[in-house]
Amino acid sequence: MKPEMRRRRSFGRRKVCPFCADKSLHIDYKTPSMLKRFITERGRIVPRRISGVCAQHQRKLQVSVKRARMVALMPYSTTGID
Amino acid sequence: MIMGRIYETILIAKPDFDQEGFEKLHARLLKTIGDEGGLELKLVDWGRRRLAYPIDGHRKGNYFYFGYIASPACLKEIHRQLRLNAEVIRFQSITLSKSKPLGAFDFEKERERVVALTPDPQDEEEYGRRDGRDSRGGRDRGDRGDRGDRGDRGGRDRAPRRDDRDGAQTAEKASVTEVQA
Numbered sequence: 001m002k003p004e005m006r007r008r009r010s011f012g013r014r015k016v017c018p019f020c021a022d023k024s025l026h027i028d029y030k031t032p033s034m035l036k037r038f039i040t041e042r043g044r045i046v047p048r049r050i051s052g053v054c055a056q057h058q059r060k061l062q063v064s065v066k067r068a069r070m071v072a073l074m075p076y077s078t079t080g081i082d
Numbered sequence: 083m084i085m086g087r088i089y090e091t092i093l094i095a096k097p098d099f100d101q102e103g104f105e106k107l108h109a110r111l112l113k114t115i116g117d118e119g120g121l122e123l124k125l126v127d128w129g130r131r132r133l134a135y136p137i138d139g140h141r142k143g144n145y146f147y148f149g150y151i152a153s154p155a156c157l158k159e160i161h162r163q164l165r166l167n168a169e170v171i172r173f174q175s176i177t178l179s180k181s182k183p184l185g186a187f188d189f190e191k192e193r194e195r196v197v198a199l200t201p202d203p204q205d206e207e208e209y210g211r212r213d214g215r216d217s218r219g220g221r222d223r224g225d226r227g228d229r230g231d232r233g234d235r236g237g238r239d240r241a242p243r244r245d246d247r248d249g250a251q252t253a254e255k256a257s258v259t260e261v262q263a
Contacts, residue, residue, distance in 0.1 A: 029176075030092075030147075032134075071092045071174050072133035072143065 015052025019061075027060045029067035032074050039065060043075040086120060086153045086184040088192060093164060093173040094143035097130055103169055104146065111148070114159050119184045120152035123193045137171050149178070151187055 019025050025034070038046050038053065038061055045065055048058040068074040095104065104127075112122060128145035137143065152160070157175060164173045179192075 067174065067176065069134070071094060071145075071172060072135060072137060075134040 017052060017054035017057055019057040020054055027057065027064050029064040029071075029073070032068050035061070035065050035068055035074060039074065041078065043078045084119060084153050084184045085181045086118075086151050086156075086187065087177050087181050088123070088149070088151050088179040088187075089157055089175050090147065090149045090178055091160070091164075091173055091175040093146050093148065094133070094137070094171050095146070095169045096171055097140060097142040097144060099144045099169045104144075107163075107167060107169075110163060111160055114163065115150055115152050115156060118153050118156040120150055120156055121187075122148070122150045124149040140171060143171060151184070151192065153184065154181075 019027065027034075029035070038051055040046055045062060048055070051058075053061060065074060069076050108125070115122060124147070126147040128147060130142055131145050133141060133143050161173070161175070164170045
């Protein structure tokens with residue numbers, strides 16, 4: 001197989017960082033309802049290749065989620081049994 | 083010259099922590115901050131919320147948000163007092179500004195900023211509800227209490243053991259009669 005053929009598969013629409021798109025959206029550990037969109041059902045942080053968040057905002061998001069976990073506004077993990 | 087920062091502290095008290103107890107704690111913290119020339123900027127009582135996970139066996143907690151200007155030494159003292167208070171089950175402080183001389187803070191401006199930064203988050207969704215209703219919309223029924231003795235569950239000697247049966251056919255019959263019985 002030629003290297004050109006292996007490279008680039010067709011991508012879908014390029015994802016846009018929701019925080020860059022909407023400047024009014026604030027990343028704050030005190031608003032778990034907003035952060036909830038960026039964690040999985042199990043409580044893990046969604047990787048940015050999935051969520052489309054840019055690197056800068058993902059870093060802020062990560063810190064915020066961890067802070068929110070510390071004060072029990074968000075779960076560390078959810079097993080579903082509870 | 084004493085340097086200071088803007089801090090915010092979230093503290094979680096036990097669910098039965100009353101207003102009186104908090105006022106006592108609050109007065110104490112205010113005195114600690116005031117002695118050093120700091121200032122309280124904002125205090126919000128978030129009320130009783132459900133914790134995302136149990137802390138020290140508590141499923142609910144009384145949340146308080148506290149924004150203030152203080153020196154690092156003062157923050158240390160605040161943390162010491164919070165640790166001493168048995169009603170406080172968790173606290174977390176975040177730095178909101180760079181270090182500046184305490185006199186250089188424009189208190190009114192900073193207060194406005196902090197107030198704007200912290201919308202009273204009545205995020206009454208999954209992880210906490212104020213009015214005692216949980217996420218499924220049902221009334222909070224509290225702890226269910228002890229279920230008591232559940233009695234004998236039979237155990238393995240109730241069903242006939244496989245090697246007691248003679249041959250596959252009888253075993254099949256036996257299971258049929260069991261269903262009918």
